[in-house]
Amino acid sequence: MARKPTETAAPAASANVSRDELLKYYRDMLLIRRFEEKAGQLYGMGLIGGFCHLYIGQEAVVVGLEATARDGDKRITSYRDHGHMLACGMEARGVMAELTGRIGGYSKGKGGSMHMFSREKHFYGGHGIVGAQVPLGAGLAFADKYKGNDNVTFTYFGDGASNQGQVYETYNMAELWALPVVFVIENNQYAMGTSMKRSTRSTTLYGRGEAFGIPGEQVDGMDVLAVKAAGEKAVAHCRAGNGPYILEMMTYRYRGHSMSDPAKYRTREEVQKMRDERDPIESVRNLLLTGKHASEDDLKSIDKEIKDIVNDSADFARESPEPPLDELWTDIYADDAPQKTAEDVNV
């Protein structure tokens, strides 16, 4: 049922990929990279507080999977969520302003880096408790199945969350009830500072689904085309009513777990090697250049365009005011104000 990744997946997939597609992946991944670098910078300046978990290095996972989603599909993830939001089309301004705790943020400044949502883009958070998003994601899929549509929910979690018991309670029920959920394990190999080797003897994470009858596979998560190809298969499986599917994305985060992580659990050389040899953005850049899909100048102008978006988001995030003080007391109960619960229910 589960199988090993095919080494040749990427080149095979790249043969069929269009110029526009490659440019889109390049642009989307670069936006996340530059956005996160800027967030790191604003954190350093004290404009972003608390915890801030950067997605740098893992961009191909979310960009490749978003390429397989269609309107109505949902996504939910952990606290390392900025990339997921940008990839599903949420505005850089709203995300950055939430990081700075301003009224222009997606949660009016009340959620912060780890807690952002967009009903419009079907992004259901942004969850700060490791593993909690897994049953929540299955619940979103439960709602879609109940309503009788064929939407799919992408439920992202890490190798660290894979050791939470609720993941397996969820696997069991998701398969039992054939819920349309793609479980995406972003295996960046470190649960905060604890490497896979030091946390489990069962290091093939997708294989843990076999105990519940859930098919899955390991995917090169640094290769956006491989991610997309695997995602298409998983989504087709779920949409057809066959229940959940597990994708274990082998990926890597370049930065620390959060901003205050000195990263002494791995060597600088290990990080540098990944950056030099496996960078997901550089790979697509090379495909674009070697395939003569784009010139250096074309890419430079994309770089400029992205830089402008990110700088604009940072300006917005600095200028947007802090929430008015009466916001302290709003949004505690839905009946305080008109709210949209069940607006999209159509059973």
Place this chain on the structure above:
Amino acid sequence: MATEILMPALSPTMEEGTLAKWLVKEGDTVKSGDILAEIETDKATMEFEAVDEGTVGRLLVSEGTQGVKVNTPIAVLVADGESADAAPQGSAPQAAEPLAQPGQGEASKDETGEAPERAPAAAKSAVEQVSTPEPDESPDWPEGTTVRQMTVREALREAMAEEMERDETVFLMGEEVGEYQGAYKISQGLLDRFGPRRVVDTPISEMGFAGIGTGAAFGGLRPIVEFMTFNFAMQGMDHIINSAAKTLYMSGGQMGCPIVFRGPNGAAARVAAQHSQDYAAWYAAIPGLKVVQPYTAADAKGLLKTAIRDPNPVIFLENEILYGRSFDVPQMDDFTIPFGKARVARKGRDVTIISFGIGMAHALEAAEKLAGDGIDAEVLDLRTLRPIDYPAILKSVQKTNRVVTVEEGFPVGSIGNHLSAWIMENAFDWLDAPVINCTGKDVPMPYAANLERLALITADEVVEAVRKVTYR
């Protein structure tokens, strides 16, 4: 254009640090991601990466400098081709003022230099509306309505069936709710009537199905999640508190969670410590939850229907011992009871006994005994613990000037503790005696029958407390 590189904050609490080591020198070209320096924070030594690309024009702070304030310029980066001399020398425009996060320490003053005004005081708590001192004392159902004797069990079942009939998005999930017909037979017959799509048997996975239910509520359904008992809800507590109760707030109002978590709560009989606990005070402590603990069958029905329609997460605390007791229930097409409306179960003038749930049984029994001795007790059934009907409490205290609270839960951090504090703050001048809290004893529930009796609250203890506050 020259860019200043500022001393970064590398942890949530860092205000200054030591520039331990430069890993670049003047004239080096750097690109985004290159490590510029090692910086010692209050927690650890961190590597500091470049964000922009360019050439290091000047290093402004030398290696080994201690106490470098966050946001002090430490180097200048120049664009390719630009001369390092173009870099400004040291003093930076925005560096003098530490850019601490607004709302912290010095920076907590707003732009006008005034200390920030306090948040509006009117809403001291989202559920405390003391501004309306007159309690709603309208009857729960119109006079002349036909009533029928019904058990609490039947009332709960009718409430769920009626709401499932009314709203297709309402469904029931939990352990043994379907084919087994309910561990306590609350859901008896619902599977036959509504089918397995809407009456969902779960495996024994409280954390998992508390989370799946919460996710389904985010997704637009109205789940009723039954815990076989609330003792097992502790396994799913993270989803009740962190996922269900807080998400509306954390999302700036975007993500409602209309869900009911219900099941028996509190001591049954002879099931010992792990299966005998009243969680009322735990849940009532959480902003974002609504908490209901009915005593009568009519309240069980009317409040459960309200709970299912409520757009917020509702904790509905039932009681196994009460399931089989019968009460009058009005025969109406659509009978609901609003949250936050207490019920005067017995009118009196000498003392107010405030209770809820099964505590009401002890309170009423005590009131009868006291009446025989000429003490006329008023008994107030709170029915909901979030929101609490403070106006009703205030009105009764102003009449009787004496209060005893009754509940089954542990004494420390009890609902009674909270009520005592509230009454002291808001009605101190009306009190003629200290408020006494009657609670369960401060021990895990014992198994032995005689010890169990000692651990539980009794009507006699309530009588004794009333004698103390009435000095009789």
